[in-house]
Amino acid sequence: MNNNIYLDNSATTPVAAEVLEAMNPFFQSRYGxxxxxxxAGREAHRAVDEGRHLIADHLGVQANEIIFTxxxxxxxxxxxxxxxxxxxxxxxxxxxxxxxxxxxxxxxWLASQGHDVTFLDVDAAGRVDPEAVREAIRPDTLLxxxxxxxxxxxxxxxxxxxxxxxxxxxxxxxxxAVQAYGKIDLPMDVIDMLSVSAHKxxxxxxxxxxxxRKGTKLTPLLHGGGHEGGRRSGTENVPGIVGxxxxxxxxxxxxxxxTARMKKFREHLIEEVLKLPGTRLNGHVxxxxxxxxxxxxxxxxxxxxxxxxxxxxxxxSTGSACSSPNLEPSHVLVALAVPLSMAHGSLRISxxxxxxxxxxxxxxxxxxxxVQELRDISPFKVxx
Amino acid sequence: xxTDKVIGHFREPHNRGKMEDxxxxxxxxxxxxxxxxxxxxxxxxxxxxxxxxxxxxxxxFGCTAAIATSSMVSDLAKGKTIEEAIAxxxxxxxxxxxxxxxxKMHCSALAADALNEAIYNYMVQEGKExxxxxxxxxxxxxxxxxxxxxxxxxxxxxxxxxxx
Numbered sequence: 001m002n003n004n005i006y007l008d009n010s011a012t013t014p015v016a017a018e019v020l021e022a023m024n025p026f027f028q029s030r031y032g033x034x035x036x037x038x039x040a041g042r043e044a045h046r047a048v049d050e051g052r053h054l055i056a057d058h059l060g061v062q063a064n065e066i067i068f069t070x071x072x073x074x075x076x077x078x079x080x081x082x083x084x085x086x087x088x089x090x091x092x093x094x095x096x097x098x099x100x101x102x103x104x105x106x107x108x109w110l111a112s113q114g115h116d117v118t119f120l121d122v123d124a125a126g127r128v129d130p131e132a133v134r135e136a137i138r139p140d141t142l143l144x145x146x147x148x149x150x151x152x153x154x155x156x157x158x159x160x161x162x163x164x165x166x167x168x169x170x171x172x173x174x175x176x177a178v179q180a181y182g183k184i185d186l187p188m189d190v191i192d193m194l195s196v197s198a199h200k201x202x203x204x205x206x207x208x209x210x211x212x213r214k215g216t217k218l219t220p221l222l223h224g225g226g227h228e229g230g231r232r233s234g235t236e237n238v239p240g241i242v243g244x245x246x247x248x249x250x251x252x253x254x255x256x257x258x259t260a261r262m263k264k265f266r267e268h269l270i271e272e273v274l275k276l277p278g279t280r281l282n283g284h285v286x287x288x289x290x291x292x293x294x295x296x297x298x299x300x301x302x303x304x305x306x307x308x309x310x311x312x313x314x315x316x317s318t319g320s321a322c323s324s325p326n327l328e329p330s331h332v333l334v335a336l337a338v339p340l341s342m343a344h345g346s347l348r349i350s351x352x353x354x355x356x357x358x359x360x361x362x363x364x365x366x367x368x369x370x371v372q373e374l375r376d377i378s379p380f381k382v383x384x
Numbered sequence: 385x386x387t388d389k390v391i392g393h394f395r396e397p398h399n400r401g402k403m404e405d406x407x408x409x410x411x412x413x414x415x416x417x418x419x420x421x422x423x424x425x426x427x428x429x430x431x432x433x434x435x436x437x438x439x440x441x442x443x444x445f446g447c448t449a450a451i452a453t454s455s456m457v458s459d460l461a462k463g464k465t466i467e468e469a470i471a472x473x474x475x476x477x478x479x480x481x482x483x484x485x486x487x488k489m490h491c492s493a494l495a496a497d498a499l500n501e502a503i504y505n506y507m508v509q510e511g512k513e514x515x516x517x518x519x520x521x522x523x524x525x526x527x528x529x530x531x532x533x534x535x536x537x538x539x540x541x542x543x544x545x546x547x548x
Contacts, residue, residue, distance in 0.1 A: 301419070303447035304394070311395060322447035325487065327417040344418055344445075377400045377451065379411075379422040379443040 005314040005359045009200075009352035010151050010179060010292055015243070016202035016353070022246035023204065026239035034236040035225065044238045051245030058252045059188055059211065067210045067228045068241050072178045074221075075195035075210035076102035076145075078232065079174040080110065082218035083143045090114040091142035096128045096157075097121060097335040099147050100176055102195075104331070107145070115142075125284035126155035126336055134165045144173050148180035148194075152319055152332040152348055153283030154266075154292030156184070163190025172216055178208075179289055182251030183259055192216045198240065202353060203247030207240030250353075258353045262290035265351050265360050269293045272364050276371060278382035282338055282346060291351045294319075296333075296342035297371050299380035305347055308370035314363055319346045341380065387482035390452040397451055399458035403441040408509060410501030412525055413532040414494045419446030421454055423498035427466070427506055435466045442498065449488035453477050453495035461499050470503055470518055472496060497525045 006014070026047065032040030034048045049063070056063040069075045080103065084091060095107050097119045104119075111117045118136045120128050128146055137144070144166050149156050159175050166173035167190050174193035177186055181196045188194075193216060197208040212218060212231070224233030251258075270293060273279055278298030297305065302320030309316055317323075319330025321344060328334075333343040349363065375382060386394075403424035410423045426439035440458040444450050456477050461469040474492040478484045484492055504522045507514055514522075 299445065301446050301450070304451060307391075307394060307448045320447070321417045322419070322450070327487070329418075340418065377397065377443055378445045379420055380445055 005312075005362050007349045007351060007355065007359065007363060008315045008317050009355070010348065010350035011317055012199045012205065013202045013352045014354060015199075015204055016247065016250055018250055019203055019243050019246040023239040023243040026242050030238075032238075034238055035227065044236070047238055048236050048241050051241045054245045055209065055248050058248055059186070059194075061188055061211060062214060064229060065211055065214055067212055067232050068236060068244075069208050069210055069232060070206055070234075070237070071199070071208040072100075072176065072195045072197035073102040075197075075208050076100065076174075076176055077106050078210050078218065078221055079193045079195060079212075080106040080143065080145060081221055083172060083174075084110050084113075084115055085219035085221075086217050087142055089140075090116065092116045092118065092138050092140045093142055094118045094120065094133060094136045094144045094146075096146055098126055098150055098152075098155075098332045099145065100151055100178065103145055103147070103176055116140075120146075122155075122335055124336060125287065126150055126153050126282075126332065127284070127287070128157050128162065130158050130161035130165055133162050134169070137165070137169050137171055141169075141171050144171055145175070146173075147176040147178075148186060149177075149184065149289040149292075150283070150332060151179050151292070152330055153294040153336070154179075154288040155283045156180070156287050156289060160187040160190060163187055166190070166192075179292065182248065182255060183262075183289060183291065198244035198247050201247050201251045204240050204243040207237050207244050209244070254353060259290045262351050262355070265355060265357075266290060266293050268360060269349060269364070273367065276368055278375075280338075280342060282333060282336060292348065293350075294346060294348045296338060297345040297347065298342060298382050299378045300345045300371060300374040302344060302346050304374050305345065305370060308373060309363075309366060312362070312366040312370070314366060316350075316363075317348045319348065320344050385485045386448060386452075387484075389480075389482040390449060390484065393452035393455040393481065394448045397455035399439075399441045399455065399462065400443075401441050402443055403439065406441075408502050408506035410498040410503070410505060411529070412494055412498045412501055413529055414446075414450075414490055417447070417490070418532070419444070419450045419491065419494055421446065421450065421494050421498045423454070423458070423495075423502045425461075425499075425502045425506060430465075437461050437464055437466070437469050440499075446491065446494075447488070449484055449491035450494060452481055453484075453492045454498075456481050457495035457499050466503055466507075469499060470515065472499060497521065497528075501525055 032044035034044040052063045107117045172192040176195045182201045192213045194211040199205040282294040302318030303322040321329040329343040406424040407427040413420045421444045423442045428438045442454045444454040474496040478492040
C-alpha cells in the first residue's frame with residue numbers, strides 16, 4: 001500500500017476480511033453458473049438467492065425487488081434510461097445539479113434524445129428544497145432522481161419529504177444511495193428505486209444493485225439470457241454478489257459503532273481544520289453523512305494539496321479543476337456557489353470502518369504544514 | 385502520470401517565492417484551468433555589457449505541473465542573456481521535466497509565458513525595441529488574461545488578495 005493513511009473512502013474502500021473470506025470459495029471451488037441445472041449451478045444459485053434475501057431483509061423490502069448490477073453506475077443508468085425508454089413519447093425528468101455523474105450524464109443523454117430534464121438548484125449547504133420538486137412536477141414527469149447523500153460534500157437530501165411528494169403526485173422516485181447505504185436509515189416506504197455499490201462499503205468493485213419497487217416498470221438495458229427476472233441479463237457475478245451481501249451484513253451489524261466513530265472524526269476534523277485561517281467547510285455542519293468532510297483552503301490549489309499530502313503518505317481527494325479530466329472545478333462546489341478561488345482549493349476527507357484516531361491526528365498534523373508550504377509560493381494571500 | 389522529475393521539482397521547487405528588488409514581473413493566468421503565475425526577474429549587465437537575468441523567482445497558484453514548470457523555467461532562464469531567455473519555449477520546459485501529461489501541457493505554456501511577460505515588461509520599462517516574436521506572444525497572453533479575468537470575475541475581484 002502506497003498510502004498508509006487512507007482517507008479517501010468515498011472513492012473506494014478496502015475489502016473487509018470477512019467479505020473476502022465469504023467470497024473466496026466462489027472462485028475456485030463453488031464456481032458454478034447460477035443458471036445451470038446441476039448441483040454446482042444450484043449451489044451458486046442458492047448463494048445468490050441468500051444474498052438477495054439478506055439485502056432485502058436489511059432494507060425491509062422483497063427479495064425479488066433487488067436487481068444485481070455491475071455497480072451503481074449501471075444501477076443509475078437502469079433507473080433513468082429504463083424508465084425513460086418505457087415512455088413512447090418524450091417525457092420529463094427531475095434531478096439536481098449535484099448528482100453523481102452517473103445520474104447527470106444519463107439525464108443529459110436523455111435530454112439529447114428529446115426528453116426534458118429539470119436540474120434543480122441547491123442551497124448553500126447543497127440541499128434540494130422539496131417544495132422545488134413539487135413545483136417542478138408536471139403531468140409528463142416520468143421520474144424524480146435525487147441522491148440520498150452527496151459523495152463530495154456529504155450533505156443529506158430531504159429524501160423522505162421528496163419521496164412523499166412524489167408518492168402523492170404518483171411519480172416514481174429514484175435515489176442514488178451509494179454513499180448513504182449502510183450508514184443512515186433510508187425511508188424505503190417512499191423510495192421506488194435505489195442504487196447501491198458494494199465497493200463503497202468494504203465490498204468488492206464491479207457489483208451493486210438497483211432496488212426496484214414491485215410495480216415500477218422498467219425497460220431492460222441489457223438483453224440476453226433473461227437473468228434477474230428478465231430485467232438485467234448477464235451471468236450473475238456470484239462471488240461479487242456474495243461479497244456485496246457480506247459487506248451489507250457487516251455494515252448493518254456494525255453500523256451504530258462505526259458511524260458513531262465516523263461522526264466523532266468528522267466533528268473533530270471540522271473543529272480543527274476551521275481553526276486554520278482562510279478555510280471553509282463545504283456542505284452542512286450537521287445534516288451530513290458521517291464519513292465525508294469537505295473543506296476549501298484559500299489561495300491554494302487542490303491537486304497540489306493532494307500531492308503534498310501524498311508526500312506524508314496520506315490519501316485524500318479534491319474537486320479542483322486541475323485534478324479533473326475536463327479541467328473544470330467540481331460541479332458540486334460550483335452549484336453551492338463556492339467562490340472560485342475556494343472551489344480550486346477543495347479537499348475531501350472520507351473515513352471508513354478501518355480509520356483510526358491516529359490517522360486523523362496524522363492528517364491534522366500534516367495539513368497546516370502543507371497548506372502553509374503552498375501558500376508560501378502562491379501569489380494570492382489569505383484574507384486579502 | 386507525472387514523471388519523477390516533475391514530482392522532484394514539485395516537492396523541492398527551485399527559486400520559489402517573492403523577490404523584493406526585482407527589475408520586472410510577468411503576471412500570467414491560464415484561461416483553461418485558472419492557474420496563476422507571477423515571475424520576477426532581476427536584470428544586470430555582464431562584462432560584455434549584455435543584459436543578463438541574474439536572478440529569477442516566482443509565485444504560483446496551481447497544480448503539481450504548474451509548480452514544477454515554474455521551478456523548471458526559472459532554472460532554464462537564470463543566468464541567461466535576455467535573447468537566450470526569450471528563446472526558452474514551453475516545449476523546452478516540458479522536455480526538461482521528462483514530459484508532461486497531455487492535459488498538463490498548458491502548464492508549461494504558462495511558465496514560458498510568464499518568463500516572456502517579465503522580459504517584455506522589462507524591455508518596455510527600459511525603452512528597448514521589442515522583438516516581433518515577443519510582441520506577438522505578449523498580445524496573445526494579454527488577451528488570455530483578459531479572458532481569465534472575465535471568466536473568473538469572482539476569483540480575481542472578490543478580495544482574493546492579489547498582492548499590490
